[in-house]
Amino acid sequence: MSIRSSMWRAFRRLTLPVGHIFEAPKMNLDSLMKDVVAPLLDEKGFRARNRVFRRVSNGFEHVVSFQKSQNWSALYKGKFCINLYSHPLIDGYPGFPKLPLSSGEHLFSRRMAVNELQDQWWRIEKLYRSDVREIEGLLSRELDLWFSKTESVKAFSENCPSQELEFKQTASFLGVLPCWLAYAHAAIFATLKKDQCAMKMADAALLASGPQADLFDENVREFKQAIFDRLAQLNP
Known part of the structure; x- marks a missing residue:
């Protein structure tokens, strides 16, 4: 370890709040997809293609998409978000897209976020343990809750x-x-x-x-x- 790096570590220990545990990044988006997201969504019946996961549920198509930011402003640069999409697999009605669906054609959509937020982004290369737990929670609970509204064509009509x-x-x-x-x-x-x-x-x-x-x-x-x-x- 260099003198400079050891001095920096000592400085961090002195300036962090009492009782604070310094948290190093746990993984990046690629490792998150491989080790956390893919196994979790596979259990829910989704099949992956790149960073997009799809399943068909009794007449609805469900999609989970991990979107990298195309906005180079400081607020979004190097970040990603998680989008949910759903669409009834019906065809031939005026104004409805033809099947199979293309990107951007799903009728229902939601961006995943915690604590009533409307928009949430995570760093692509620096995901901490708290970030991973947060994303796991969203994919385990909030995802199921949102897709439950379009679980099947029959249930959708009855509700x-x-x-x-x-x-x-x-x-x-x-x-x-x-x-x-x-x-x-x-x-x-x-x-x-x-x-x-x-x-x-x-x-x-x-x-x-x-x-x-x-x-x-x-x-x-x-x-x-x-x-x-x-x-x-x-x-x-």
Whole structure:
């Protein structure tokens, strides 16, 4: 050990608070992915490709993505975040993306964070034990809680919010506008051949959309017409 480094260590011991235990970085993002994240998410049924983990759960696709910052400002440089995505595996409805889904097309999304934070980033090359425990906790508990809202198409339809406040709270939790949450319920009801429920939720989607949502409204009206035509064929 050089004289300079030994002097620095002595200085640190003198200036740290009494009782403080100096914590060295435990791992970086690559070792975190290999030793912690991959085994944990594998047990939950996710399959990995690079830093993206996917699974299919009874009609929904779930995604966990570890995103490196592309922002070179001092606040985000050299950091990463964890994003959750979910989308019903339904196709053919106006405004919904075609399957298979591409990046950025998932309807529901959430960035993982602790203590009610909206945005949290960790250092790519310097993850401390406290960081690792924090991430393990999020992937063990918060991840399951968030994906439980879209555990299956059947459960999603059965748990459709009935009150406006509950609808707004659920939409906020899933990271989507209330009008899109209503339209998702409408599309899933249509997939399950519950056409009356689908029409009701389509009307709710139109009521919840903003005055500038012309394309969205057009898609929902096209959806309603298709359901109306199907009902007319069933009841000539």
